Amino acid sequence: MAYFVDRTVKMTWWERSYLPEIIRGMLITSRHFFVNLFGFVPFFLGQKKEREIFTVYYPEEMAPIPIAYRGRPVLAINEDNLPNCVACGLCEAACPAYCIDIVPGENTGKQNQVERWPKEFTIDYAVCIFCGNCEEACPEEAIFMSDDYEIPMLDRKKMKFNLEQLSVPIEKLKDRVEFTRKMYGKWNY
Amino acid sequence: MLLELIITLVKVFFIIGVTVVFFAPVLTWVERKQSAIMQDRVGANRADILGFTALGLFHAIADAIKMFTKEDFIPQGANRFLHTLSPIIAVIPAILTFAVVPFGGQYELWGTKVNLVISDLDVGLLFVFAIASIATYGYVISGWASNNNWSLLGSMRTASQMISYEVTMGLTIIGVLMVFGSLKLTEIGAAQEDFLSWGFFMQPLGFFMFLTASIAENKRIPFDAPEAESELVAGYFTEYSGLKFGMFFMSEFIEMVTIGAIVTVLFFGAWHIPFLPSATLLSWLDFLGTNWANLVLMLIHIGVFFAKVIFFIWFQMTIRWTLPRFRYDQIMKLGWKILLPLSLANILITGIVILAIN
Numbered sequence: 001m002a003y004f005v006d007r008t009v010k011m012t013w014w015e016r017s018y019l020p021e022i023i024r025g026m027l028i029t030s031r032h033f034f035v036n037l038f039g040f041v042p043f044f045l046g047q048k049k050e051r052e053i054f055t056v057y058y059p060e061e062m063a064p065i066p067i068a069y070r071g072r073p074v075l076a077i078n079e080d081n082l083p084n085c086v087a088c089g090l091c092e093a094a095c096p097a098y099c100i101d102i103v104p105g106e107n108t109g110k111q112n113q114v115e116r117w118p119k120e121f122t123i124d125y126a127v128c129i130f131c132g133n134c135e136e137a138c139p140e141e142a143i144f145m146s147d148d149y150e151i152p153m154l155d156r157k158k159m160k161f162n163l164e165q166l167s168v169p170i171e172k173l174k175d176r177v178e179f180t181r182k183m184y185g186k187w188n189y
Numbered sequence: 190m191l192l193e194l195i196i197t198l199v200k201v202f203f204i205i206g207v208t209v210v211f212f213a214p215v216l217t218w219v220e221r222k223q224s225a226i227m228q229d230r231v232g233a234n235r236a237d238i239l240g241f242t243a244l245g246l247f248h249a250i251a252d253a254i255k256m257f258t259k260e261d262f263i264p265q266g267a268n269r270f271l272h273t274l275s276p277i278i279a280v281i282p283a284i285l286t287f288a289v290v291p292f293g294g295q296y297e298l299w300g301t302k303v304n305l306v307i308s309d310l311d312v313g314l315l316f317v318f319a320i321a322s323i324a325t326y327g328y329v330i331s332g333w334a335s336n337n338n339w340s341l342l343g344s345m346r347t348a349s350q351m352i353s354y355e356v357t358m359g360l361t362i363i364g365v366l367m368v369f370g371s372l373k374l375t376e377i378g379a380a381q382e383d384f385l386s387w388g389f390f391m392q393p394l395g396f397f398m399f400l401t402a403s404i405a406e407n408k409r410i411p412f413d414a415p416e417a418e419s420e421l422v423a424g425y426f427t428e429y430s431g432l433k434f435g436m437f438f439m440s441e442f443i444e445m446v447t448i449g450a451i452v453t454v455l456f457f458g459a460w461h462i463p464f465l466p467s468a469t470l471l472s473w474l475d476f477l478g479t480n481w482a483n484l485v486l487m488l489i490h491i492g493v494f495f496a497k498v499i500f501f502i503w504f505q506m507t508i509r510w511t512l513p514r515f516r517y518d519q520i521m522k523l524g525w526k527i528l529l530p531l532s533l534a535n536i537l538i539t540g541i542v543i544l545a546i547n
Binding site for chain 2 (some may be wrong): 023025026028029030032033036039057139
């Protein structure tokens, strides 16, 4: 539907002079100026703990990230200091960008060790599209999308992360584990 | 003779130091920071020396280094001589205006009379206007010499805008002259000792018209049609880079200081403190001895003057970051159809009132 501006409004002589609106605009901007000046300059000088301006100064401080946020995928390390991963290859298959690369290791007799584990686990963040399909496909709660989004680098080759670089203790991922159970549990994977 | 020369040189260095070395770079920082604070942002704070950012003050130094080291590019087909000449013509009048602007009164220090103005011309105010209109040539030549259509359009707009508003400015000043009866800026300043005799109370309409016209002369938002980014790339300095661009940039900021200074002298009591005549202040400082008291008074007056100038710079910045740009026809309409008749009416009313009082 077309939007019509009513241009037949009769303005008074005082309104037509444009001055009252200028004064109003100046009052608003200078109010912001003074409120912010006394709200955040003392903070900047370290005299005040709380800042009265809500802009986040990004590299120094980070905004809290909602738990549903999909940052870089990481591998969960369980309490025995081993990855939860059993190298089944489902994430590799689910990955639409083919950025996951797994070389499995098999148990050859020692029964006190885990049955199967990833010898090498590589994710190329230069290729990853952060879709979260790997997390959804994982049957062992081994791969999770973390809240870390600071992965830009100057060298593309260094963006291939290996097993040690990907490992994150599972205590740090507790909230995300809860979240995935709630979200993907609906379909009974 | 030698003493006079030294005093004059000190004053020249003081003015050059304050306007070019201090105000022009610091104002780039002020503009960034003030606009940021007004818009609930943080503003420039990345440039640092050894991890010490000083609230982003070093951005001014970084700017200067950038401008000094950038390639000085002259486009093909441009007039090389005029292309180089025009930024110089634009920046020099802005600095030269300060030759007649008094930044303090007259003081007697150790038997020497110190008049805080570089050149106390009898036609000081006319000199300001004569010099300021030379800058128009710089802007027009820069547009023509660049061999660029945007530049030419920008400089045509500059010429018409500056000529239109110069008329208003000149006519507004006549009201001030009628009230104070002098063209000497030092005398106009000295006549405003009493708070109620400030030009602002004598010529309230004249003050607003003068401020509007001088912001239009400076080509800042809301009157920035000559360099409108969304229409003309960058207007008359589209083809300039490096230090030449820096000179155009600097002339804008120095002109802001000039406008602040002239408005202060003409309308806001120059170096006088409201409700505090110099004689009273001097009697308070009497315990220092005459010479030292005079020196302290001089410093206080200089401080007061520049505080007023800084207030007007703040005011111009607030206007710049509050109002949107006028359309070109609106600028012309405001100049010729509203401000010009109003300034003529102002002269008439001033004349009638002066006649009635006498």
